[in-house]
């Protein structure tokens with residue numbers, strides 16, 4: 020169990036809802052859900068998940084901390100915004116879903132091998148190297164995330180797509196060798212690191 | 227001189243009537259057949275000039291009976307408002323030219339229709355006299371209010387503010403009712419975020435300071451006699467003495483009792499001091515006196531409270547309330563906010579609901595305010611509350627679909643309101659009258675558990691206000707909510723339906739206004755709702771009466787008592803002028819000055835009945851003037867065609883239709899009869915509540931008449947028609963024309 024997770028459990032022992040309110044982006048909206056189920060009915064994917072948004076919100080109120088934070092559901096949200104457009108109570112549901120995902124990841128509770136979670140990590144790492152997304156490398160890391168053999172297979176399967184992107188100048192094979200970036204990469208990295216520290220301190224109530 | 231009758235007819239040729247119809251022929255019919263001593267045409271009778279012409283005739287020539295042939299009797303009522311004469315109206319516009327196509331091939335039948343309406347209106351006015359108004363009572367401005375809760379106090383204050391002396395009777399030792407024990411009330415003002423002061427103390431102080439209001443505490447009514455304008459009310463007061471009050475109109479505001487959840491074993495209400503009702507929660511909050519709310523069992527401040535909603539309500543189970551309170555969820559939100567206020571934000575408040583209902587102005591905003599302040603709303607069914615030092619609330623979470631539980635140190639049960647009304651007067655009557663032993667035993671059992679009487683009415687039809695369902699007083703909750711079936715006695719507050727304090731106050735203001743109207747109308751000898759201002763009233767010819775009691779039994783408003791010799795005794799101010807008694811009387815001795823067996827009977831007899839070989843059927847339509855007749859007028863304005871064989875007569879209520887009219891019509895050769903009344907039953911729309919229902923029962927006997935005359939049953943149809951049935955009403959008439967076409971003409975044409 021991560022240290023931060025322990026700290027949080029201790030701090031919000033009585034109320035997971037309060038924990039969410041304090042630490043999850045737009046979390047203060049969760050209490051306003053009136054359980055009408057419109058979001059669950061509107062979400063094109065929700066029925067394939069363990070818990071559609073309505074249920075996630077109910078579980079938060081019922082104090083089901085582990086079940087929510089280790090859930091795969093909020094990682095599955097595709098940001099289609101159907102639910103936001105329809106929620107009669109005006110909850111920013113999409114943002115809450117992403118907020119929950121980020122929070123669970125920070126606590127080290129996000130499900131292992133969750134494809135969206137993995138992609139997000141790859142994307143982040145890629146971005147942090149040079150301050151710009153290297154699309155060629157991003158694609159390759161994604162293909163090869165499950166080992167070399169699977170990577171080759173994935174690459175072969177998407178060969179045509181890759182060729183077309185290059186033809187249309189949407190992807191530059193030269194990016195493989197370094198690629199473009201921001202002027203001051205180490206400055207950016209320092210900045211992000213500092214931001215992370217401030218954020219962590221805030222979460223732990225020390226900031 | 228006084229009884230010399232002078233008949234004058236007037237035919238309007240405006241609005242296209244003159245273009246479509248032969249007015250000189252109409253005039254000739256009015257004078258020759260209708261025996262009008264004079265008949266004038268005018269090109270716009272409702273104009274100032276036309277009206278003046280009639281006025282002059284009344285003043286100079288001494289016309290006492292006038293027949294106006296123009297538009298529907300529902301149109302131009304202000305212009306044709308001649309209160310000093312008897313008046314009938316022939317409907318040539320909505321009744322004839324607007325429902326018939328303007329084409330040469332229809333000219334003959336259209337003119338025949340108009341001719342008949344002239345004959346009918348002349349016959350009608352001949353049998354009318356100018357109503358003189360009831361003089362049984364005088365203006366009595368005293369208003370009696372029964373019940374000193376929010377509703378009764380508001381009614382008293384409203385009536386007194388309008389300048390009427392009020393007698394306020396309360397059975398307990400203090401004013402305020404349930405609300406006196408409430409900590410706060412559901413907010414009535416924007417932003418609807420927090421519970422607000424109940425205002426009860428101020429109301430009590432206002433009443434005590436008001437010279438027009440006399441309060442009788444620890445008092446109850448032992449007898450109510452009389453009628454609007456002359457109610458005589460006996461009060462048994464505190465001191466044991468009896469006081470007699472002379473009263474103009476009465477408001478009953480006896481409120482509600484709370485449902486007792488003791489028998490719902492799963493909630494263990496009887497087995498723990500910490501499992502309480504929502505009303506007991508109010509007391510706890512009030513007793514806390516600004517400090518934290520404490521547990522009844524050990525006096526410790528509560529930290530976790532569960533509100534169990536919908537307890538014993540909305541249920542078909544025996545001993546539970548079949549209806550829902552409507553406001554229980556608002557109360558739970560209010561009380562959860564008490565805890566947030568008095569016991570701190572950390573006090574855990576969970577409301578277990580299935581369908582959360584937050585009606586009214588405060589509703590949605592107040593709900594959001596509860597959520598904002600961290601009241602937890604859990605959609606779940608509570609299966610059991612387990613008593614103990616900590617209470618366990620076992621529930622099924624309906625969103626997460628799992629059985630689970632929570633710990634609480636106080637559980638509040640949302641129990642419903644039970645109307646506090648007297649016994650159903652018709653149960654008493656039915657018991658007295660039935661001879662069936664089984665039925666009698668059943669009614670006896672019902673009566674044994676019936677509540678004590680509140681008004682102790684000395685009426686032929688029982689001691690209290692009639693019920694609608696579940697003990698709530700009968701009224702039409704949309705169209706005329708405060709009316710009851712006892713004229714001059716108005717019901718307000720939760721005895722009509724479950725409601726909150728704000729609604730009860732609105733209700734009380736409405737009822738106060740109705741009571742004032744009733745007292746004023748009675749003072750002028752005029753009818754109350756729905757024939758407000760009608761000066762006619764029923765009387766009966768004693769020599770002809772067989773004491774059959776039909777009238778005293780059928781009057782929907784209990785207006786008729788029986789005197790010592792068992793003759794009907796009409797209480798004019800209690801009467802709503804529906805005519806149900808007139809329709810009921812088998813020997814036809816009941817009549818109004820301007821509405822009687824003859825005013826309608828002679829109309830239908832004076833229709834010119836074509837010979838059989840003319841192949842022109844005649845269809846009699848008796849249409850209720852409250853709904854069916856306006857619907858037909860509206861259809862006419864929309865240009866809907868009505869079959870030219872129809873002759874339509876408006877009636878006050880289908881309840882006033884006498885079987886003799888039907889028999890007469892069939893005997894004189896009508897080929898079909900259509901009766902149109904309002905919707906009957908529990909969701910009735912009848913303006914006289916039971917009139918339509920009684921008529922339907924009465925008309926079920928028409929079959930015998932038809933059989934004895936050897937006529938087909940489909941020649942007489944009885945329908946329920948609403949004012950909105952603008953397409954259906956004319957169609958029903960046209961359908962009858964088709965029926966007649968199919969089965970052939972009546973053989974009774976001579």
Ligand code: SF4
Nearest residue numbers: 062096097099100102
């Ligand atoms: S935004 Fe996410 S949660 Fe909302 S409907 Fe779309 S996929 Fe579902």
Ligand code: SF4
Nearest residue numbers: 052053055056058106
């Ligand atoms: S649509 Fe909004 S209010 Fe309704 S269940 Fe979803 S989040 Fe809650």
Ligand code: SF4
Nearest residue numbers: 781801802804805807
């Ligand atoms: S039946 Fe109607 S008209 Fe007759 S006494 Fe009763 S209220 Fe009056």
Ligand code: SF4
Nearest residue numbers: 771772774775777811
């Ligand atoms: S219905 Fe007619 S006959 Fe019967 S009691 Fe009444 S007035 Fe008399």
